[in-house]
Structure formats: structure tokens, C-alpha cells
Amino acid sequence: MNYREFVEKYKSFFDFNLKSTTTKQELREILNNFCEKDFYNFKKILKDFNLDFLNKTNQYEKNGSIEKLLSDIDFSDVVDFDSINNKLLDKNLDNLKVKEEENMSLEMLLKQKEEYQNRLNANEILFENINEKLIDTTSQIILYNGLSVTYKDRYFIDTILDISEFAYLVDKDNIVTSMFLLYKNQTEKTKYYLISKKELMNINQNSSKMFFIHLKGKNQERFYKHQIEITIKDLQLNSNILCIDFGTSNTTAGCFISSSYLKQNDPLVTNGGIKLNDVNLISFENKIDQKIEFSHIVPTALYVSNCQNESEIEYLIGYSALNKIKNKNYIPQNKFFRSIKKWLANPNDNVEVFDETKKTTTTKKNILKTYIKYVINTAEHQLKCRFKNIHISYPVKLKELYIHSFKEILEPDYNIIDKDSIDEGFSVMYEKIKESAIDIPRKVIIIDCGGGTTDLSECEFSKTYNERRGSIDLKITSSSGDGDNSFGGDKITDRIFQYMKILFSFYYTKKNGIEKNVFTKEELEKETITIEELLGNFDDDIFDIVDKNRSVDKVYNRFMDKYQKCESTIPTNYELYNHESKIKKDKIMNNYYFLWELAEEMKKQFFLKTSIQRNRFIQDGDLLDEKDNSKVKIDADLNSIKLKEWMLSYYDSNMDLIIDKSKTFPDITFTIKEINQLIKGDIYNVVQKLLSRYYDNPEQNSLSSYKIIKLSGQSCRIDIFRDVLKEFVAGKTLRFNKKNEQKELSKELELKLSCVRGAILYFKDKKDGAISLDIKFVKDNIPFSITCNGKSIISKNDNISTAVGFIVRTSSTETIDLQLLNNDNIKESSSDNKEQRKIIKTISHSISIDNYKEVSINEIIEKYPRVEQGKILDPLENGDSVFVLYTDSEKYGFYIVNFKRESDIYYEGELNFYHFS
Secondary structure, eight states, rough: OOHHHHOHHHHHHOSOOOOOOOOOHHHHHHHHHHHHHHHHHHHHHGGGGGGGGGHHHHHHHHHHHHHHHHTBBOOOOOOOOOHHHHHHHOOOOOOOOHHHHHHHHHHHHHHHHHHHHHHHHHOOOOOOOOGHHHHEEOEEEETTTTOOGGGGOOOOOEEOOOOOEEEEEETTTTTEEEEEEEEOOTTTTTTEEEBBBGGGGGOTSSSEEEEEEEEEEOOOOOOOEEEEEEEEEOEEOOOEEEEEEOOOSSEEEEEOOOOOGTSSSOGGGGTTOOTTTTTEEOOEEEETTTTEEEEEEEEESEEEESSSSSSSSSEEETHHHHHHHHHTTEEEEEOOOEGGGGGGSSSSSSEEEOOSSSSSEEEEEHHHHHHHHHHHHHHHHHTTSSSSSSEEEHHHGGGHHHHHHHHHHTTTEEEEEOOTOOOOOHHHHHHHHHOOOOOOOOEEEEEESSOOEEEEEEEEEEEEEEETTEEEEEEEEEEEEEEETTOOOHHHHHHHHHHHHHHHHHHOOOOOOOOOSSSSSHHHHHOOHHHHHHHSOOGGHHHHHHHHHHHSSHHHHHOOOOOOHHTTSSOOGGGGGGGSSSSHHHHHHHHHHHHHHHHHHHHHHHHHHHTOEEEEEEEETBBBTTOOOOOOOOOEEEEEEEEEEEEOEEEOOOEEEEEESSEEEEEEEEHHHHHHHHHHHHHHHHHHHHHHHHOOOOOOOOGGGEEEEESSSSGGOOOHHHHHHHHTOOGGGOOOHHHHHTTTHHHHHHHHHHHHHHHHHHHHHHHSSEEEEEEEEEEEOOOOEEETTEEEEETTOOOOOOOOEEEEEETTEEEEEEEEEEOTTOTOOTHHHHHOOOOOEEEEEEEEEEEEEEHHHHHHHHHOOOIIIIIIIOOTTTTTTEEEEETTTTEEEEEEEEEEEEEEEEEEEEEEEEEEE
16 A cells, blocks of 8 residues: 555554644554554554665664654555564563553554454454363452452463463454463563553453454464353452542551451462451552562652643653653653652642643642552552552641642542541551560650651550550650751752762763863872862761751851862753753653662662672673683672663763663762761761750650650661761660571661551551550641841741731731741850851742731720730731741641731731641
8 A cells, every 4th residue: 555545544543643634754654653652553553564674674773763763664565564573573572561551552552452452343353273182271360340450469361382471361252352462580580470450451250251352463463262250240349548648758557357358359369469367568569671589678669651631641650650760761851750759749739740742730749649540559459459448647737738649639539547646756666665674664756767867756655454454545745846858868869869979070071081170180190089189078077066056057168169160061951941951851850760770789789788798780791701601709898789781971071972782880979978978977967966955955755755766768778877876875775676687688678667566566556455545646846937138037946736827018018028047055145156047948928918807906906816805916017017937836837827917906807827848
């Protein structure tokens, strides 16, 4: 057929518009774009073309260029595409079976299923007879309505037949009820595992009991069918609570499963993966090349895979999102999200999303819902049940904010536990409380250093035995202390990122003789630039500098100056290049994501494997000896992080951005000593901030009265974190779980999982009645001082339940700027007060002067009890306006309401609320 006949034939098949006026060049571009989105269907449509390339096969195989292939399409006679399939396109796409599910949109998969049904209806499918010994399947396959099938189900087809990547489940009436993608594990040569999305499955209890699996030959139009036993079930509701620890960087989930579970579920569906009468932690799939691994944590990350349908935007979630970034050579063409937990403060805000061809907007709430439902659905799949009751932990100071947001996001689909919910700090400590002795009151401090924030909470508890009930009475008072919303594991990654950027800039400057004012002549004469030189040889003086300045800025001034200068060598701030060419911006975006992933991997190697003292980056395969193909002996403390390729761009002396794809990686080794010294200031600063009030006000809060300091969060495993804590706390008080450290790999997640495990056990004990719980939450601290134009309005030392302050302005005032300061116990008389005060954030509060309403003084006092008539209202003169600020312990923030006086009449203005988070 010619290309116009092709346009007419396929114009209704694709998700783009083919027109009769479409030119050959336009068609080539359309097909090129379509190939990137949907390779499977691209192969099918090429059957209708004459590919004049038989004498150019070697060139195609060398270049792997789809664009070059399309440029040679003759658009005349039909050729047999299958005959060249293996020679060209399949060879140029690695691990097609593993990637197929991610490359194809749901819409395309549904079209594939529909097309197969149409071929069956038209009797176009002819099956070959096969010896039953050539194919085997799982003895029993149980499919659940509304549930996907994953690798974890371990449903397989075992055959030596050369089959394609799809299989179809067909009933006795020739109806295609389900479509599966086949995953082939490299270690099992003849086994293919069934994988399917729930949207591709339309079976129910009324379906036929007789089913056949239809398979297609990989390289020819051969079809096979095999009878298979299928059991269809509906998911039963699990009345237990699914507990989720929703983290900034990673998320975990789990549930307690009692023996009564088997009354409603066939034990065969568990595949040995459910522990009865025990805590069951949810496993999340991580597909790497041809391997599938499972972990009890999942990254809090999403990647927009398709937003053509604005009402049903499709995402890759968790490990799939991170792996997509790597597969894209760290140049994400689609929108990528991390740290979405921070959105809970304003879930209704809009956010931009885009894929490679379309841009649109959605709400943060929709993205949060998509992610949390992914976690819930994974739990439902693993435990083969439906959950209605969901508990999501929260920082104690943000209970009302988080609970309200979770309800808004997930209800009415799910019931969010509110009344009996517990905070993250209490969850972490619950196992220790259960194990503690009876009749010995204890006071505990919990420090949780997560991915994005570090929080401190306090817990005081006592246990008594209730003889009448035969149970334990447990009384607990939980409260929040200071925290740091800017420090967590991501901050450590960011600091390593900065250090790497400096060292790699030094490497390229020295290697290529780049003339810039980044490094001095004396520095370039050295083999490398040391961490001591970058930090200014502070070393042991770091603690004193932080103590004196109540800030870490002075420690890193020199370091940050060098880092910022390195932007002229290795640029990473891609948002500044929106008006540059796309190629240039992509290179800079690649630099950012590539360096960030290197820093993240370096952090994991150093701090989750305590035996590693040095790290370097090498190309995969570099450790093989060329003579005998055996591994070269390396030092036991040196870890080599393998990468497929090196992808970093740098500016040369002519300001040309050069991409280095050399197989010779920079010969730079990073040591744990350097990294510890690099982050020591940051960690001491946050610990000093958390614990300083116990020293500044010893008569009110004596640190010695707390018997245990419990650490939570993976960042707390860092040795330097513990060393810094010993500056403040006696070692005996700290609980480090030394036994767990002996099992580095098996126990590396223990601190992260302690929160979800504690919540699960809490709800289990509450349901069993073995423990009578009396819990009281106290929030009495204010995290920041609030100032306006340098004047203190509300002090950090005020009580959050009673604090009030005010600002007097003219009645025409429409905007005031407030600064939230982290000025721990700094006296106003301090000569260097301004330098010591650190602005956390600025709030611009605006009002409309048209929204005032007349009000009496008595009405003001009745509505706002903290507004004092004699101190705030009576002094107002005509033409004055007063902005009154008062804190709220429940919502963990503060209100602003304004009043004005005109002609001896009082007017009430708007009331607004601002969160401290």
C-alpha cells in the first residue's frame, strides 16, 4: 500500500489525528513519536511498509536509529516485518519484556486486548496442536475481582516454546476475559510469570469455569492454547486496621493478621507469604533489568507516564518512578515528584503535570491520593483482602492538620482512624513501652530523623497490673519538643551532592586545563582538594562555632562559596535555563539528577553498610581481569559502585557545554572520614537545636530525668549522629540496638520500620483488651518566634495555648510581613542579635479593607477571649488598625484577625490561619 492508503487505514486506530493531507515527512515524525510511546504497536504498523534497508542492516544495527529507519521507508509494497524483527528493532531495545508494561499506556493495552478479541471473532486465529508435555502451568490460579496479578503471585507458564510477550485468558465461549504480560526471569530459562493490571481483567463469579491460555509464537503467526484451572473469588473485608508510615522519602505499611483470617481466605493464596498471629509488613516490588526484588519500604516518588486523559492521569510509582529516571539517563522528559508529604499542609493547590507530548494541571490532593491508594492496593494484593480502616501516623504537633488532610483525600472510600490515632513518636516507642517493667514510671525522648525533617517528642508512661481485669493499665503522656523542618536524610544527600560537584569540577578543570576563577593556581597544583581546605580546617572547632553562633552557616561559608562557583563548571540549576535550548537544559537537568543519584547511593553505601570505609564509581565490568576473566582482588573496605555509563557535562574555557561519556570514570575515591567531617556541622546543629532547651532551662527540663533516648529513622544509624548525641547525653541512656547492627543488611530498615510496627501492635493490643490505654497528648511549645519589622510579636518561649501578640498600623493598611525566626533563647539585648536570628520563612498577610463589619467591644471579647480590652482595644485611636495574633495548640499554628477604629466605632476584619509547618 502507499502511504495515503496507510493514513486512511489507521487514522482511527491511534491516539493522534491522521488526515488525508498528512505528508510523508509528517507521517514519519508521527511514527517516530509513536515508537517512543508504544513500541509494540509500532512493530505491527511497520508491516505495511517496504523497508528498503536490506543492504544497510549493519548500519542500522550499529546506530540503532529508528529515525534513520523511518527516513528510508518507501511506502509502497508490503513486506514481512517478522523476518527482520530480530535483526534490528528487538536488538536495539534491551529487556523488552520487563519494560513493556511501563512503555505501554493502559489505553494501548486495552486496544491490544480488543484487537485480539476481534481476531478471534473473525476466526483469524488458527491454533497449532502441541504436545501437553511441552507446556506446564501453576497447578491452581486464583484470580480476585478488582485485583491485579503481579510477580509476587508466582503464577507461571513453563514451556520451551518460543512465545511472545502476551498471553490471553479465554473462556469456553471464546471471550477474552484477561490479558497478561509475560515476565521471564533470567535465572529460569523456560518459565514465564503472569502479570496483569486489574483493568485488563473482567472476570467474575458468573464466568465460565473452563478457561484456556492463548499464546502467540514470538517470531511467526503461530498460536497455541492450553487448558488451565482458574478459581475466581471476591476479596473479603479485613476489619483490622492497615497502618501506614507515610514518609518524606520512603513509606512503609503493615497489618496484624490473626488466625481467623483463614476462615475467609484460602491458605493457598498466600504462597507462604502471610504470618498468622503476627505483624505482616507489606513488600514492594523493585524491577531492575531482568531481576525483581522486594523491600518493606517504597520510595515516596511518582513519575507521570501518561496525561493524555486529564481525568485519569497515569503514574509510575515508587521504585518504578526512580528506575524510570535512571532509564532516561537522568533526563526526565515527564514530570517527576518527590517529597509529596509536604503537600499535606495545602492539598487543594494545583500542580503542573506533563508527559512527552502534553501538559495539564491537577491538584496535589489527586496525586497524594494516587500514591496512598497504591500503598493500600499493594497491601490488599499481598494479604488478599479489602481494607476499610486506615491509620496513617503523623508528627504529634501536626495531628489535626494531617488527619484533616487524610480524611479529605481518602474518605469516603476509606475510614481514616481519628479518635484513637497515635503520633509517630509514640508509635516508635510503643514496643519499648510494652517490654518495660511494671510500676516503674519512665520518661523518654524520641528523636526521629527522617528523609525531610527531624522531630523530637517526649513520652512519659507508667504501667500497673489491673487484677480485676487481668490486664495492664498503661498511662501515657506524649508531647512534642523542638524539631527541624529543613533537616533530614535528604539534607545529607544534598551536602554530599555539593561535595561531589566540587570534586568533579576540580577533576575536569585540572584534566582539561579549563581557565576559570573557581580554583586558585595553588589549589590546582595539588592532586586534589581536601575537605579540610573546603571547610577551613575547623575540625574539632565545629561544635564550638555552632554553639557560639547558634547557626551552622559559618561552618559552611567557605564550602558554599566554592560550591556556588562550581556552577560555572558543572551546572546543575536547570530551572535557570528555561530560555536556553532544550538540548542544553537537558544536559544540565541530567547533571542534577545524575549527581543526586550518585550522592544518594554513596550515602546508602556509607551509612547502611558500616564496614565500608571508601567508595568509588566504576563502569559495570571494570573489576574483571582481562586475562582470566576473574575478579581482581580489592581491599575489603573499598566499595565500587557500578554504573552503566558516566553522564556528566561541563563547561570548557570557551563556555561550550561538553558531555563526558568517557568509559574512563573520574579516578576519585570518597572516604567515610571525609563524609563524616562534611556533615558533622549539620548534624551537630540539629542535635543542639533539639536538646539545647534541656540545658538552657534545667530547672524546667532536666535531661537527666529522661531514662531513654530512642532513635528512629534511617538517618539515625549514622555513627556521627550518635557521636554528636554523646556530647549531650550519657551513652547508657541511648538505645542503639547494637545487636541489630551486627546484621547490617537484614536489619538496615529496623529504625524505619519501628514506627509502623509500633502502630500495628498498639491497635492489636487495643482490640484484644490485653492493655487498657489512657493516652494524653500535650502540645505546649511554639517552634518559632514571630516578628514584624524586627519587633517581637510572639516569643518562642511563650505557651502555645495562651500566646497572643499584636501590631498597630493605620486603618488603610492592607499588608503586613511577618518573619518566623529560629532564635532559640536569644536575648533582645544581644549585640549580635540580628546575625544570630535566622529567618525560617516570611509570611505576607494581606487583607481587604472592604471586608470590615461593625462590631462592639463586648462582641470582640466574647468571640476572641485572648484579646484584652485594656491592652489592645482601648488604646486604639480613630484611624488605627490592630492585627492580633494568637496561637492554636490543636491546629499547631496561629490566627491573625484585624480590628480598626473609625469615629469611635470598632470594626472587625478578616480571620486567617497559618500553620507552623
